[in-house]
Amino acid sequence: MYEKTFPNKRFKHTLDFLKKHVSTSETIFDLGVPNPFSKIMEENGYQVKNTKGEDLDKDQTALQTESYTVFTAFEIFEHLLNPYTVLENVKCDKLVISIPLRLWFSPAYRSKTDMWDRHYHEFEDWQLDWLLEKTGWKITAREKFTHPVKKIGFRPLLRYFTPRYYIVFAEKIK
Numbered sequence: 001m002y003e004k005t006f007p008n009k010r011f012k013h014t015l016d017f018l019k020k021h022v023s024t025s026e027t028i029f030d031l032g033v034p035n036p037f038s039k040i041m042e043e044n045g046y047q048v049k050n051t052k053g054e055d056l057d058k059d060q061t062a063l064q065t066e067s068y069t070v071f072t073a074f075e076i077f078e079h080l081l082n083p084y085t086v087l088e089n090v091k092c093d094k095l096v097i098s099i100p101l102r103l104w105f106s107p108a109y110r111s112k113t114d115m116w117d118r119h120y121h122e123f124e125d126w127q128l129d130w131l132l133e134k135t136g137w138k139i140t141a142r143e144k145f146t147h148p149v150k151k152i153g154f155r156p157l158l159r160y161f162t163p164r165y166y167i168v169f170a171e172k173i174k
Helices: 008-021 036-043 061-065 083-088 125-134 154-158
Strands: 027-030 047-050 070-074 094-100 137-145 165-172
Touching: 008 036, 008 094, 008 137, 008 165, 027 036, 036 047, 083 125, 094 125, 125 137, 125 165
Parallel strands: 027 047, 027 070, 070 094
Antiparallel strands: 094 165, 137 165
C-alpha cells in the first residue's frame, strides 16, 4: 500500500493523538490486518491485536471474541459498507477512529486493481459523529488535520489548508 509514499505526517499526528488519550497499559484491538501503523504503535509500547482480513461487513466475530480495552480503526471505516454494525459489536468502552474527510475537489477513491482498497463512504465530520452517537458513543476529543502533498497544481495547493483527516476519541455511553 505504501510502495511509493509513506504518510509520516498522518502517522505522527495519529500517534500523538493516541498518546493523549490511550495509556500503553491498555490492549488495543485495531481494525484491519497488521500494517505499518500497527508496528508503530507496538514500537511505542502499545499491545496491539489486529483482525485477520475477514470481511467485517459480514463477520464481526473477532470484535466479540477478542479481549481488548480500546478499539481503533485508522482509515478503515470508509472501506466498509456497514460501519454501523461494526460499532454495535465493539465490546470495550473506548475507541479511537480516524477517517479521510470528503473533499469537494476530489472524487471518491477507487483502486482499479485492489477490491479492498476502495472507499464506499466519503465522510464529512458530522456523519462520523452521527454514526457514533447512533451506536451509543460520546465523542470526548476530536481533531482535523491537513495532509499536503509535494506536487504542483490547484488540488495540491488546496490540500495545504483543507483538512483531510478527522480523528476522534469516544467513550461508550452507559
